[in-house]
Amino acid sequence: MNERRALGLGLSAVLLWSTVATAFKLTLAEFSPIQMLTIASIVSALALLVICAVTSKLSQLPATFLSNPWYYLLLGIINPLAYYIILFKAYDLLPASQAQAINYSWAITLTLMAAVFLGQKIRKQDWFACTFSYMGVIVIATKGDVLGLNFDSPTGVGLALLSTLLWAGYWILNAKNKADPVVGVLLGFLVAIPFAIGLTLYEGTGISQITIQGWLAVTYVGLFEMGVTFVLWLSALKLTENTARISNLIFASPFISLMLLSTIIGEEIHPATLIGLVLIVAGLAIQQIKFGKKDLSKQPS
Numbered sequence: 080m081n082e083r084r085a086l087g088l089g090l091s092a093v094l095l096w097s098t099v100a101t102a103f104k105l106t107l108a109e110f111s112p113i114q115m116l117t118i119a120s121i122v123s124a125l126a127l128l129v130i131c132a133v134t135s136k137l138s139q140l141p142a143t144f145l146s147n148p149w150y151y152l153l154l155g156i157i158n159p160l161a162y163y164i165i166l167f168k169a170y171d172l173l174p175a176s177q178a179q180a181i182n183y184s185w186a187i188t189l190t191l192m193a194a195v196f197l198g199q200k201i202r203k204q205d206w207f208a209c210t211f212s213y214m215g216v217i218v219i220a221t222k223g224d225v226l227g228l229n230f231d232s233p234t235g236v237g238l239a240l241l242s243t244l245l246w247a248g249y250w251i252l253n254a255k256n257k258a259d260p261v262v263g264v265l266l267g268f269l270v271a272i273p274f275a276i277g278l279t280l281y282e283g284t285g286i287s288q289i290t291i292q293g294w295l296a297v298t299y300v301g302l303f304e305m306g307v308t309f310v311l312w313l314s315a316l317k318l319t320e321n322t323a324r325i326s327n328l329i330f331a332s333p334f335i336s337l338m339l340l341s342t343i344i345g346e347e348i349h350p351a352t353l354i355g356l357v358l359i360v361a362g363l364a365i366q367q368i369k370f371g372k373k374d375l376s377k378q379p380s
Contacts (some may be wrong), residue, residue, distance in 0.1 A: 085319035092312040093328045097335035099304040100179040101343050102296050103170045109293035111284050112167035115300065117275040120159055122301025124268040127261060130310055136262055143258045144266055150252075154263070155270025158249040159305060164278075166242040172235030175340050176348050180219050180356045181239035182246075183333050186363055187212040189247035196251050208366035215358030216240070223351035260313055268305070323367070330360055 106115050131137045144151050170178045187209050193199040217225055220236040230236055256263055302308075319325045333356055340346040 081318045082320065085315045085325060088311050088318070089315035089325040089328045092308045092315060093332050094335065095303040095308045095311070096329075097332045098339055099300060100170070100175040100336045101339045102299045102304070103167065103178075104175045104340070104344055104346070106293065106296040106300055107167065107171050109289050110286075110297060111282060112164055112171055113275065113278045113282050114284060114286065115167050115297055116159065116163045117272070117279045118297045119163075119301035119305055120268050120272050120275055122298050123159075123306035124265060124272060126302055126306040127265040127268065127310075130261060130307070131265060134261075136259055139259060139262050140266065140269075143262050146258075150256075151263075151266045152270055154249065154252060155267040156274070157245055157252070158267055160271040160274055162242060162245040162249065163305075165238050165245065169235050169238035169242060172232045173239065174346055174349075174352075175344075176337055176346060176352045177219050178235065178239050179336055180333060180352055180359060181216050181236065182242055183356070184212045184216055184240075184359050184362075185243035185246045186366070187359075188243040189250060190366065192244070192247045192251055197254065204365055204368060208362040210362070211365060212359045212362030215355040215362065217355075218358060219352050219355035221351070222349050223354070261310055264309060327367075330363065333360070 106119075110118070128137070131140070166178075166182060169182070172178075173181075190199075190201065190205050191209065194201045216236075220230050222229075222231070253263070315325050316322060337348050337353065337356070341348050
C-alpha cells in the first residue's frame, strides 16, 4: 500500500514540475523576474506554513533558525533569492524549452561540485555523464550549430548555467543539515522574502496592470514549483522502499514539459532542443548506473 501511495505522490510531483516552465513563461509575460520571485515566495511560504501547522512542525521554526542563524541566512540568500532571480531571468531571455533543458543539467554540476567541496570521488562513468550532458547543453544553446558556437542569447545561457551552480551549491550546503527538510525550506523563504521585497521596491515596477491570469500564474508557481510539490516529492521518497524507482520518474518531467510548452503557449520546440535534452538525460542515466561485479552468493538460484 505504501509503495502505491509513494508512486502516486512521486508521479503527482513530476507532473506538477512538468507544468512550471509553461507557468514561468505565462507569469513573465506580466511580471519582472524580481516581482515574480517576491510574490511566488510569499505564496510558497504561506503554503509551507500551513503544511507545518498541520504536521505540528511550526514549533521547530525558532529553535531551528536560532541553532545556526548565519547558516540559514546564507541558504535563504542562495535559494530562493539568488537562484530564482537568475533562473527567472534566464527564462525571460531564452525560450522556455531551452532554459528548462539547460537547468536540468544541475545534477551533473552537483557531481562536480561535490568532488571539489565534499571530496567525493568522480568515477569514470561520471566523466562520461558530464560529457553527454554538457554536449547536450551546447547543442541546445547553439540550436545545433555546435561548430559555429553561435548563441542567440549568451547571457540567457550563462544565467541558466549559473542557476545550476547555485542549485547544486544549495544542496551541498544542505548535505549535513539534520533539520526537518520542510522546516529548512520554509526558513529559506522567510529569510529571502524581506530581501525580495526590498529589491522589488528598488526596481520600482508597478503591478497595477497585472491581469487575473498573471496573478493565477504567479500563485501557481509559488505553490507548485517552490512549495507543495517539494513536500509531495519528499513524502514519496520517505514512503518508498525503492528510492531508485521513484527518483527515475523525474526523467519524464522535461519531455512532458516540452509537450505542454508546445500545446499551451505554442512555443516552437527546435529539433536541437530535443536532441540536446536526450543527451542530458542520457548523461543523468549513465550517472545512475551501478557497475561492478555481482556477489553471486547473494543471488537467488
